[in-house]
Every structure is written in structure tokens, then in C-alpha cells.
Amino acid sequence: MGGTEQEFVKQAFDTNWVAPLGPNVDGFEGDLQHYTGSAHAAALSSGTAGIHLALIMLDVQPGDYVICQSLTFSATANPIAYLGAIPVFIDSEPQTWNMSPTALETALKKLTAKGQKPKAILPVHLYGMPAMMPEIMAIAEKYDVPIVEDAAEALGSEINGRRCGTFGKLSILSFNGNKIITTSGGGALLSDDEAMIQKARFLATQARDPAPHYQHSHIGYNYRMSNVLAGIGRGQMQVLPERISQRRANFDFYNQLLENVQGIRFLPEPQGFFSNRWLTTILVDPNKTGGTTREDIRLALEAQNIESRPLWKPMHLQPVFQHYPYYGGTVAEKLFDNGLCLPSGSNMTDADRQRVARVLRQMF
Numbered sequence: 001m002g003g004t005e006q007e008f009v010k011q012a013f014d015t016n017w018v019a020p021l022g023p024n025v026d027g028f029e030g031d032l033q034h035y036t037g038s039a040h041a042a043a044l045s046s047g048t049a050g051i052h053l054a055l056i057m058l059d060v061q062p063g064d065y066v067i068c069q070s071l072t073f074s075a076t077a078n079p080i081a082y083l084g085a086i087p088v089f090i091d092s093e094p095q096t097w098n099m100s101p102t103a104l105e106t107a108l109k110k111l112t113a114k115g116q117k118p119k120a121i122l123p124v125h126l127y128g129m130p131a132m133m134p135e136i137m138a139i140a141e142k143y144d145v146p147i148v149e150d151a152a153e154a155l156g157s158e159i160n161g162r163r164c165g166t167f168g169k170l171s172i173l174s175f176n177g178n179k180i181i182t183t184s185g186g187g188a189l190l191s192d193d194e195a196m197i198q199k200a201r202f203l204a205t206q207a208r209d210p211a212p213h214y215q216h217s218h219i220g221y222n223y224r225m226s227n228v229l230a231g232i233g234r235g236q237m238q239v240l241p242e243r244i245s246q247r248r249a250n251f252d253f254y255n256q257l258l259e260n261v262q263g264i265r266f267l268p269e270p271q272g273f274f275s276n277r278w279l280t281t282i283l284v285d286p287n288k289t290g291g292t293t294r295e296d297i298r299l300a301l302e303a304q305n306i307e308s309r310p311l312w313k314p315m316h317l318q319p320v321f322q323h324y325p326y327y328g329g330t331v332a333e334k335l336f337d338n339g340l341c342l343p344s345g346s347n348m349t350d351a352d353r354q355r356v357a358r359v360l361r362q363m364f
């Protein structure tokens with residue numbers, strides 16, 4: 001926490017605006033719009049809720065096809081299944097580890113030829129590194145398929161000065177407890193399309209029709225953020241630049257520590273890209289490290305009560321999704337096999353970093 005969160009929360013209690021909606025919700029949405037440059041924002045209970053509502057806005061129906069990045073957390077893909085639609089998973093490219101434009105175009109070409117034109121494309125900015133959005137957007141425009149941008153991990157990241165969360169027809173953010181800023185749980189849906197955001201807000205508040213009694217003409221959802229949690233978000237927005245600096249400092253520390261170790265590779269920023277470095281990640285090549293693997297490093301850290309994790313397991317390899325279409329090669333699979341997320345919290349101290357460094361120095 002940054003310090004001012006309690007002031008906003010106290011205002012909510014003092015004015016009795018505790019239930020969903022209220023001044024903090026309006027203020028938090030305004031803060032997000034101002035920071036990202038998006039024209040409209042809806043504060044929600046989670047990023048997953050944002051994806052679900054975005055797909056509803058795009059009229060995704062049972063049996064429709066939705067293209068989704070394979071190397072991601074399951075929350076990106078789950079809303080496709082909520083709607084009874086068919087996810088089509090796309091491999092990564094090695095430059096950013098995100099959706100491969102080449103594999104994306106192959107999928108669109110083949111699906112369109114079969115009369116299975118997708119309703120949406122879901123790219124993700126993994127670990128805060130922006131996807132190749134200029135290329136992805138050009139392909140999406142060519143095939144006339146809207147983009148739902150999963151920027152859950154990328155608040156503060158940019159491409160040529162344009163903030164992540166503004167590239168999609170609809171875009172989502174997450175404020176889960178592990179994200180670069182948090183509302184303990186929460187998310188947001190962003191768009192320049194005012195009508196879509198207004199409809200999303202309507203559906204997110206149980207789709208209650210304007211009537212003196214409770215009347216519903218649509219199926220609604222309980223997806224709005226509470227005024228209390230939005231107060232936490234308002235305080236967190238004030239320290240977002242500091243959080244980005246802290247995360248990027250973690251990356252610089254690890255990069256300097258391991259830059260001369262054969263077989264350890266970091267993910268550099270492409271020209272014009274700026275990553276919030278939400279998590280610092282490495283690839284480990286056992287052919288160059290003398291046999292040391294990603295798993296050897298993870299277990300050595302775990303032995304010292306230090307948590308690290310493999311990269312996301314691709315969705316097309318997950319038991320629940322493995323029978324769905326997949327386009328691409330083995331980039332995502334190799335990233336999963338050899339990639340590791342290092343401890344990267346904003347509140348890591350110098351002592352914490354040195355604790356991790358001692359283990360890594362012993363290994364290399």
C-alpha cells in the first residue's frame with residue numbers, strides 16, 4: 001500500500017458509501033481514463049469479468065470461434081468457455097513471448113476459408129511486455145475481427161508512447177492482489193466506444209431495467225467494483241509510477257547479476273517498447289549452463305523458502321483445453337519448458353534481493 005488508500009476508504013465509511021458504486025468508483029474510473037488515455041472505463045470485480053463482458057459486447061455466441069493467445073493464464077481463455085464458444089489457440093513469437101502475428105494470420109486465413117470467421121482476437125501482454133500490437137492490429141483489420149486486449153499484467157507498459165489497454169476495441173486490466181497495483185480483487189474494462197461501456201456497466205449491475213420495481217429484460221451479472229475497493233484503487237494509482245520503477249529495478253538487479261552467466265537469457269524490450277516489468281523472467285538453456293535447468297534453479301530457491309514459478313503452461317497443453325484448435329509451432333512449449341519467473345514484488349528489499357542472489361551465485 002502507498003499510504004493514501006486508507007484516506008479514500010475512510011471517506012467511503014464516513015459517507016456510508018460502502019455498497020457497490022459511489023464517488024470512489026467514479027473517481028477510479030476517471031483516474032484510469034486519464035492515465036491510459038482510454039475514453040471510457042468501467043471498474044469491475046475482476047479482469048476475468050472484463051473479458052467476459054467484452055465478449056458479450058461483441059456478440060460471442062455458443063459455437064462461435066474466438067482466437068486466444070496460448071501462453072497465458074487460464075483467466076484469458078475461461079470466458080470463451082463461459083459463453084459456449086470455441087477457443088482457437090495461437091503460438092507465441094520469441095521476441096516478446098506473446099501472440100505470433102504469423103500464426104495468427106494463418107489461423108484467420110484457414111478459419112475464414114472454412115466459414116468459421118472468429119468473433120474476436122485475444123492477445124495478452126505477458127509479464128508486462130507488450131505484444132506486437134501494430135502487426136496484430138493490421139492483421140485484425142485485414143480480416144475485420146475486433147481485438148479484446150488482455151492488459152491484465154501491463155498497466156503502465158507502452159508501445160511508442162501509447163499505453164497498453166488502449167489498443168483493443170475493448171481492453172481489460174486486472175487489480176488482483178499480485179498485480180502492479182491492487183484493489184485486493186478487481187479489474188476494469190476500457191474502450192473508446194461509449195455505448196459498449198454503458199452496456200457493460202448495465203449488465204455488470206444485474207441488468208436491472210429502469211423501473212420502480214425489479215425488472216430484467218437481459219441476463220445480468222454481479223460484476224461491479226465496490227466503492228470501498230475503488231478507494232484502494234484511487235490510492236494505488238497515486239503510487240503506480242513508483243511501482244513501475246520498483247519492478248524495473250528488480251529486473252535491472254537480476255540482469256546485472258546474471259548477465260555474464262552462459263545459458264541465462266532475459267527478455268529485452270523491442271525498439272519503441274516499454275515494459276512495466278511486472279515480473280522478471282528468464283530462459284534457462286541447460287546446453288549452455290552445464291546442465292543446470294529451470295527446475296534446478298526453482299528447487300534451489302525453494303530449498304531456501306524462496307518462491308519462483310515456471311512460465312505459464314500454454315492453454316493448448318492444459319487438460320481442459322487440449323482438444324481445441326491450435327496454430328503455430330513449439331515456441332510457447334519451449335518457453336514453458338525453460339522459463340522461470342523470479343521473485344519480483346514491489347516491496348522486495350535489498351536484503352530480499354541479496355537472499356535470492358546468494359542462491360543464484362552458488363549455482364553459477
